[in-house]
Amino acid sequence: MFAGGGGCLCVRVGQNRDMLRGRGTERAALEGLVGAARAGSSRVLVLRGEAGVGKSALLEHAVASGGEMRILRAGGVEPEAGLAFAALHQLLWPVTGLLDALPEPQRDAVRGALGLAAAPPDDARFLLSAGVLSLLTEAAADGGLLCVIDDFQWFDRASADAVLFAARRLRAEGVGLLLAVRDHAGVPVRDLPELRVGGLDEVSAAELLIERAAVAPAAPVLDELVALCGGNPLALGEVAGLLTPEQLTGRAALPDPLPIGAGISELFGRQVDGLPEPARRVLLVAAAEGTGDLGLVLDAAKRLGGDDPDVGPAESAGLVGVAGSSIRFRHPLVRSAVYAAADSGRRRAAHLALADALGGDLDRRAWHRAAASVGRDEEAAAELAASAGRARARGGYADAGAALARAADLTPDLAVRARRLTDAATASWLGGRPGQAETCLARARELADDPRLLAELAQLRGRFELCSGDAAEARRVFTEGAERARESDPGRALEMLADAAEAAGNVGDDEALVEIGRTAASFEGGDPFLRSVLVGIGAILAGDAGRGVPALRSALASADGLDQAARLMWASAAASHLGDIDASARHIIQAGRVARVSGMTGQLPVVLEFVATAERLSGRFTLSAAISDEGLALAREAGYTNSAAAHLANLAVIAAVRGRADDCERHAREALAIAIPHRVGLRASIATYALGLLDLTLGRFAAAHTRFESMVNAGPGAAHPISTWRSSPDRIEAAVGCGEAARPILTAYERWAANALTPQSQALVARCRALLAEDTNEAVAHYQEALRLHASGNGSPFEEARTSLLYGERLRRSHRGGDARGPLRAAMETFQRLGLDPWAARAHDELRASGESVARPEAVALNDLTPQELRIARLVAEGASNREVAARLFLSPRTVEYHLYKIYPKLGVSSRTELARLVAT
Structure with missing residues (x-):
C-alpha cells in the first residue's frame, strides 16, 4: 500500500562537507536540539531555505550528532503527496511494535491509518494525531528520539497534519523533531520555531568555488560568482565545475545568464540530454515514480519498449545513485529537470507503464493511471475514487478530497461527477482545506439535478458557512434547503431545520427560531427527539410556555440514555431554554466526554465551546x-x-x-x-x-x-x-x-x-x-x-x-x-x-x-496549575488512569506522568487520594 521504509529518494550523494562549510550557527542549533532530546526535553525546529542550500546536509549532521539515539526518518516525495498517510507510514513503521502501549482509542486510530487494522471511527483526526504524539513519546523512552523529516512540503496532507499536531504539543518527552521545508512552500509551519538556512557567507562561498573550480578563479570573477550564486552551495559547485578555465580566469566572459536558480534545472537537463536513450528512459520513469523503487522503475522502463533499460550511464554521470534496491536522484532539481524535459506524451507513457507494473498496489496505481489519462476516463476515475474511499476510511480526508476532485475531472457521466465533487467537498472540509471544499461544492451545484443530492449540497454549504463564514447566511441556506428537501428527503430536511436553528441561535435571531419551531411541527419523518426540541424552543421564544415547556420536558425525559454528542448538545439547549442551568451544563459536559472518544472528535472544538461555557457558569x-x-x-x-x-x-x-x-x-x-x-x-x-x-x-x-x-x-x-x-x-x-x-x-x-x-x-x-x-x-x-x-x-x-x-x-x-x-x-x-x-x-x-x-x-494551590496541569488533575481526581487521561486529552501517557510529577509538589500532595480530596474542596 505504501512505499517502504528508508529515507527520502531526493538526497544529496556526497558533497555534505561543501554544504556544511561555514554553518557554525546552524550546526550549533541542531546539536543543541539533539542534546536536549537526549536529556529528556523536547525541541522542534523547522529548517527553511531554497533548493540546494544545504538543508539535507544539515539533517545528516543532526543524525550523526545523535549517536546511539533512536532515529526515525522520512522524506516527502512529490508523487506520493496525494497518498494519505504514505509519509507517516514511512516515519513510524520502525516503531509500530510500540503501539500496544498507547491508549486504546489512539492505538486503533494509528493502526487504522497505517493499514494495520480496521479503519478508525469517522473523523477521528485528533485521536490519530494524539496517537502519533503518544507513539513518538514511547519511542523516546529509552535515551531520546530524533525525528528527521526532509522535503516536508511534499508530505501528504494527512501525514503533515498528524506530525504538526504532535510538534505543537511536544514538551518534555525527549523528542527532537527536525523538519526541512523549501522556501515558499504552502505548508502551515509558521507557528513552529524556524531556522532560516541561507546562502554561505562570502568567505565560505569563495573557498568552495576555489576548491571546485578547474583553475583558481581571478579575484573579480570570484567576487562576481559569489554574488550571482547568492551563496547557494549547489549553484556554486555546479557552476564552478562547468565554467571553462578562460571564463574562470577572466579571459572569456561569463555566460549570461549564469546557469543558477531556475537555470540549474536547465543545466541538469543538458546533462541528461547527453545520455543514451535507455538511460534517459530509466531516469524519466524514476522521476515519475518518485519513491526510488529500483525494481519497479526498471520493470516500467522495460514496458516502454526499446533497448533494455540501463541506469549505468546516469549513475556514472552523477545524476543518480544506486544502492541495493533503491535509485536516488542526486538532487530534487535533477528529478524536476528530467521530468520537465520530457514532452507530455512521454510522461503519460511513463505513468501508464508504472501503473501496469504496480499491479496490486491499488492506491499508487490509481494515481499513475490518472496521470496517464487524457480527457474523460471512467476506468481511471473509478480507481482514483476507490483510492479516495480507502484514504477517507483511514482518516486521510484532505488527501481523499484531492483524489475525488481529480476523479471528478476524469468522470464522463455528469451525475457521477456531481456525486464525486460533493464527496470531494465533504472530505476537503474535514481535512482542513476549506478553499478546495468551496471550489468542489460550487462545481457540484452546477451539475447536480437530483433533489436528494441538492439537499446534501445545501446542507454542506450551510455547514461550511456556520463553521467559518456568515452565520446568518448559513441560516438562510439551511432553511431554504430544508423546504426543498421536505418531500424527497424528510429525514435530512429535519436535520437541516435543526442546523438552521443552530445558525439562528448563533446569530441571535429569535424570530427565526420561532418560525423554525413552527415549521418543524409540520414536518413528518425524522428524529422525534429533535422535532420536540425545535418545537419547544420556538414555542418558548414565542411566549407560548404552555406548549413549549411540555415539549422540551418530553425531549429531556428521553435524554438520560443519550450517547451521541450532537444529541446531548440539543438536550443541553432544551434545558437552557427551560432555565435549567444545572441540567444544561450536565448534558454539555457529557457531550464533551463522548466527543473525545467517539467518531465526532473532528467536531470537538465546537463541543468544547459549550463545555467551557458550562464550566464557567458553574464557577x-x-x-x-x-x-x-x-x-x-x-x-x-x-x-x-x-x-x-x-x-x-x-x-x-x-x-x-x-x-x-x-x-x-x-x-x-x-x-x-x-x-x-x-x-x-x-x-x-x-x-x-x-x-x-x-x-x-x-x-x-x-x-x-x-x-x-x-x-x-x-x-x-x-x-x-x-x-x-x-x-x-x-x-x-x-x-x-x-x-x-x-x-x-x-x-x-x-x-x-x-x-x-x-x-x-x-x-x-x-x-x-x-x-x-x-x-x-x-x-x-x-x-x-x-x-x-x-x-x-x-x-x-x-x-x-x-x-x-x-x-x-x-x-x-x-x-x-x-x-x-x-x-x-x-x-x-x-x-x-x-x-x-x-x-x-x-x-x-x-x-x-x-x-x-x-x-x-x-x-x-490549584490556581497555580497551568491549564494542562489542571485538566489532568481534574481527570485524575475523578479516578481516571493515566492512559484514560491521555486518551481524553489527546496526550501521551508519558506526558501525563510528566505533568503529574510536577502537579504533586505544586499542590503539596503525594497520592491520587490526596489529589482527589484537594480538588473536591
Missing part, C-alpha cells in the same frame, strides 16, 4: 479557561474560525472576572473581529459582555452599565437574547451601582426565570430583588432566601459568594457591621479560593470597614 473558571485554551488550539488547526471566536470570547470573560484587563481586552478584540463580520451574535455579545464584566469587576459601574446597554441594544448578529438574560444580574448590579433604573431589567428577568425551577436560577432572582429593595429588612429577607437557595443546589460558588458580598455590603451600610462580617468573610474566602483577586480585595476591604481586622487568606 469553575480555571478549568473553563483550560478547556477554551485547548478548544482554541483545535479550532485553529481544524479551520473552524467561528469556534475560535467562541473560545476567545469565553477566555475574555474569565480574564474579566479575574480582573486581567489586558488579557480580557485582547481576547475580546480578537473575538469581535471574527464574530461581527460573520454575524455570530452569540459570540459577539459574550465578548462585549466580557468587557462590561471587566468594568464591573474593577468597580467601574457607570462604564459597565454603558457596555451592558450596548450589548442589549445591538441587533441580531451583534447581540443575543441568551446573553441578555444571563447578564441580567450583572446589569442590575451595575445599574444600581451608578444610580440608573434597573426595575425593567428585573421584570424581564423574572419573566424568563419563571420556568427555571432550579435553586441557582431562583437564587439569582432573589438577589436581584434584594438589590432593588428600598427597605433594608426586605432586602435582608431576599438575600437570606438567595443564600438558602444557593446552599440547597449545586450551583456556582462564584455567584453564591457574590450574593454573600452584596448581602454583607448592605448590612454594613445599614450600620450592622457585626452581622455583615459572616457573609463578607465567606465571600472573601470563596473568591480567594477561586483565584478572583479583585473580588477578594473588595470583600476584604468591606470586612475591614465592618470593624474586623483580618489578613487575606492564602491562595489555593
Whole structure:
C-alpha cells in the first residue's frame, strides 16, 4: 500500500562537507536540539531555505550528532503527496511494535491509518494525531528520539497534519523533531520555531568555488560568482565545475545568464540530454515514480519498449545513485529537470507503464493511471475514487478530497461527477482545506439535478458557512434547503431545520427560531427527539410556555440514555431554554466526554465551546479557561474560525472576572473581529459582555452599565437574547451601582426565570430583588432566601459568594457591621479560593470597614496549575488512569506522568487520594 521504509529518494550523494562549510550557527542549533532530546526535553525546529542550500546536509549532521539515539526518518516525495498517510507510514513503521502501549482509542486510530487494522471511527483526526504524539513519546523512552523529516512540503496532507499536531504539543518527552521545508512552500509551519538556512557567507562561498573550480578563479570573477550564486552551495559547485578555465580566469566572459536558480534545472537537463536513450528512459520513469523503487522503475522502463533499460550511464554521470534496491536522484532539481524535459506524451507513457507494473498496489496505481489519462476516463476515475474511499476510511480526508476532485475531472457521466465533487467537498472540509471544499461544492451545484443530492449540497454549504463564514447566511441556506428537501428527503430536511436553528441561535435571531419551531411541527419523518426540541424552543421564544415547556420536558425525559454528542448538545439547549442551568451544563459536559472518544472528535472544538461555557457558569473558571485554551488550539488547526471566536470570547470573560484587563481586552478584540463580520451574535455579545464584566469587576459601574446597554441594544448578529438574560444580574448590579433604573431589567428577568425551577436560577432572582429593595429588612429577607437557595443546589460558588458580598455590603451600610462580617468573610474566602483577586480585595476591604481586622487568606494551590496541569488533575481526581487521561486529552501517557510529577509538589500532595480530596474542596 505504501512505499517502504528508508529515507527520502531526493538526497544529496556526497558533497555534505561543501554544504556544511561555514554553518557554525546552524550546526550549533541542531546539536543543541539533539542534546536536549537526549536529556529528556523536547525541541522542534523547522529548517527553511531554497533548493540546494544545504538543508539535507544539515539533517545528516543532526543524525550523526545523535549517536546511539533512536532515529526515525522520512522524506516527502512529490508523487506520493496525494497518498494519505504514505509519509507517516514511512516515519513510524520502525516503531509500530510500540503501539500496544498507547491508549486504546489512539492505538486503533494509528493502526487504522497505517493499514494495520480496521479503519478508525469517522473523523477521528485528533485521536490519530494524539496517537502519533503518544507513539513518538514511547519511542523516546529509552535515551531520546530524533525525528528527521526532509522535503516536508511534499508530505501528504494527512501525514503533515498528524506530525504538526504532535510538534505543537511536544514538551518534555525527549523528542527532537527536525523538519526541512523549501522556501515558499504552502505548508502551515509558521507557528513552529524556524531556522532560516541561507546562502554561505562570502568567505565560505569563495573557498568552495576555489576548491571546485578547474583553475583558481581571478579575484573579480570570484567576487562576481559569489554574488550571482547568492551563496547557494549547489549553484556554486555546479557552476564552478562547468565554467571553462578562460571564463574562470577572466579571459572569456561569463555566460549570461549564469546557469543558477531556475537555470540549474536547465543545466541538469543538458546533462541528461547527453545520455543514451535507455538511460534517459530509466531516469524519466524514476522521476515519475518518485519513491526510488529500483525494481519497479526498471520493470516500467522495460514496458516502454526499446533497448533494455540501463541506469549505468546516469549513475556514472552523477545524476543518480544506486544502492541495493533503491535509485536516488542526486538532487530534487535533477528529478524536476528530467521530468520537465520530457514532452507530455512521454510522461503519460511513463505513468501508464508504472501503473501496469504496480499491479496490486491499488492506491499508487490509481494515481499513475490518472496521470496517464487524457480527457474523460471512467476506468481511471473509478480507481482514483476507490483510492479516495480507502484514504477517507483511514482518516486521510484532505488527501481523499484531492483524489475525488481529480476523479471528478476524469468522470464522463455528469451525475457521477456531481456525486464525486460533493464527496470531494465533504472530505476537503474535514481535512482542513476549506478553499478546495468551496471550489468542489460550487462545481457540484452546477451539475447536480437530483433533489436528494441538492439537499446534501445545501446542507454542506450551510455547514461550511456556520463553521467559518456568515452565520446568518448559513441560516438562510439551511432553511431554504430544508423546504426543498421536505418531500424527497424528510429525514435530512429535519436535520437541516435543526442546523438552521443552530445558525439562528448563533446569530441571535429569535424570530427565526420561532418560525423554525413552527415549521418543524409540520414536518413528518425524522428524529422525534429533535422535532420536540425545535418545537419547544420556538414555542418558548414565542411566549407560548404552555406548549413549549411540555415539549422540551418530553425531549429531556428521553435524554438520560443519550450517547451521541450532537444529541446531548440539543438536550443541553432544551434545558437552557427551560432555565435549567444545572441540567444544561450536565448534558454539555457529557457531550464533551463522548466527543473525545467517539467518531465526532473532528467536531470537538465546537463541543468544547459549550463545555467551557458550562464550566464557567458553574464557577469553575480555571478549568473553563483550560478547556477554551485547548478548544482554541483545535479550532485553529481544524479551520473552524467561528469556534475560535467562541473560545476567545469565553477566555475574555474569565480574564474579566479575574480582573486581567489586558488579557480580557485582547481576547475580546480578537473575538469581535471574527464574530461581527460573520454575524455570530452569540459570540459577539459574550465578548462585549466580557468587557462590561471587566468594568464591573474593577468597580467601574457607570462604564459597565454603558457596555451592558450596548450589548442589549445591538441587533441580531451583534447581540443575543441568551446573553441578555444571563447578564441580567450583572446589569442590575451595575445599574444600581451608578444610580440608573434597573426595575425593567428585573421584570424581564423574572419573566424568563419563571420556568427555571432550579435553586441557582431562583437564587439569582432573589438577589436581584434584594438589590432593588428600598427597605433594608426586605432586602435582608431576599438575600437570606438567595443564600438558602444557593446552599440547597449545586450551583456556582462564584455567584453564591457574590450574593454573600452584596448581602454583607448592605448590612454594613445599614450600620450592622457585626452581622455583615459572616457573609463578607465567606465571600472573601470563596473568591480567594477561586483565584478572583479583585473580588477578594473588595470583600476584604468591606470586612475591614465592618470593624474586623483580618489578613487575606492564602491562595489555593490549584490556581497555580497551568491549564494542562489542571485538566489532568481534574481527570485524575475523578479516578481516571493515566492512559484514560491521555486518551481524553489527546496526550501521551508519558506526558501525563510528566505533568503529574510536577502537579504533586505544586499542590503539596503525594497520592491520587490526596489529589482527589484537594480538588473536591
